[in-house]
């Protein structure tokens with residue numbers, strides 16, 4: 494790629510201490526270089542955010558929101574460029590990349606329109622108690638590689654509107670769209686309000702334990718989330734953790750097996766299955782099981798698995814080699830325990846391609862059922878009793894999302910009420926909206942993002958309790 498990328502620190506685009514390769518997952522070859530920070534550059538970025546905070550937090554919210562809207566406009570104007578870069582670094586097909594970029598624009602605009610009004614808690618007998626919400630200070634935003642740009646916006650939008658400053662650190666395998674967005678921030682925002690730094694999975698801990706970071710907004714795996722929480726504990730920092738999931742789809746017996754299979758397929762295979770709330774295991778009534786599995790296999794075989802930048806591609810590569818190896822190991826194990834109806838082996842070509850794979854006849858304790866596969870591989874399990882299948886769906890340390898499918902919506906909703914997850918969708922999947930709170934139950938997260946509740950997460954209560962001066 495014939496352009497350079499720089500980090501944004503204190504309003505300036507700066508080189509790293511070193512650089513590293515960014516790999517195109519469709520070829521397995523390097524296509525760009527990324528600047529890498531060191532401890533001194535992380536310190537500089539945090540110091541810049543800290544310096545910017547007093548003026549930014551004192552700026553009227555209407556002005557801050559107007560600048561966030563301006564960022565949305567600038568992103569929309571260059572959406573094509575962002576989508577192409579996203580496909581190159583992440584692998585997803587171009588139409589899905591464009592969807593992510595436009596979703597990012599929508600998210601910024603949604604937050605620019607949100608306000609938290611002071612809340613009068615008491616006004617009686619000369620006593621006025623008002624709850625104000627004040628910003629926290631410097632937010633470290635740490636993001637993963639599956640949705641690099643929109644997951645940054647989920648943090649940046651609410652953080653900036655509420656008056657915080659930010660140091661953002663993207664995942665090392667997908668840093669470029671964040672750096673490109675940093676260029677927009679450099680043009681539009683006062684210096685230091687947003688800083689973007691890169692690492693190779695080695696500087697996150699410096700950020701989360703930094704004494705001048707007040708909040709950590711983290712999206713990533715549950716294993717790393719635990720480390721983030723431990724590290725943030727030293728400063729009693731605020732944390733929000735958006736972590737892993739192993740979402741179950743429960744199909745009820747009043748639907749046509751093949752019709753519902755088509756919907757479930759979409760929820761499992763979008764973004765090559767690399768979605769925290771992808772359908773990661775499907776439970777189907779015994780009489781529908783064979784037809785459901787066969788229809789999924791048909792769809793899997795029809796998929797166009799190729800470079801995401803090629804017109805017509807429906808499933809792109811796995812984003813990085815480590816994840817590719819992990820999915821392959823799960824497949825090797827599943828092959829010995831169940832029946833693979835479609836896919837099952839990596840494509841014999843450069844890049845990290847695994848075709849959509851449907852596995853049936855696995856036990857509940859198979860690793861592909863218990864673990865988060867994060868790839869285009871769906872295990873399908875049989876059930877005969879609704880109470881038992883709800884127990885099986887809930888038998889997981891995760892509790893991020895889930896779906897229930899049924900013609901009788903009231904009955905499906907009753908089942909959804911019994912799934913122990915932050916969000917359960919009925920007859921739809923992935924209906925995430927910047928205006929609706931999103932958060933994980935159990936080990937899928939702590940606190941959350943989006944909606945007004947997500948805005949609150951970037952503030953603290955400031956209670957002012959006043960009475961008239963009493964003459965002694």
Ligand code: NAD
Nearest residue numbers: 636637638663664694697698713714717735736737738769
């Ligand atoms: P990861 O945990 O490996 O990495 C996430 C980020 O944390 C990266 O930027 C990484 O550099 C950084 N990091 C690594 N070590 C760190 C440390 N010790 N301290 C601080 N930061 C550190 O996750 P990933 O593999 O990039 O992403 C996939 C995971 O993210 C999946 O489990 C997926 O379910 C989850 N995810 C969750 C949500 C959600 O909203 N709940 C959304 C998307 C992805």
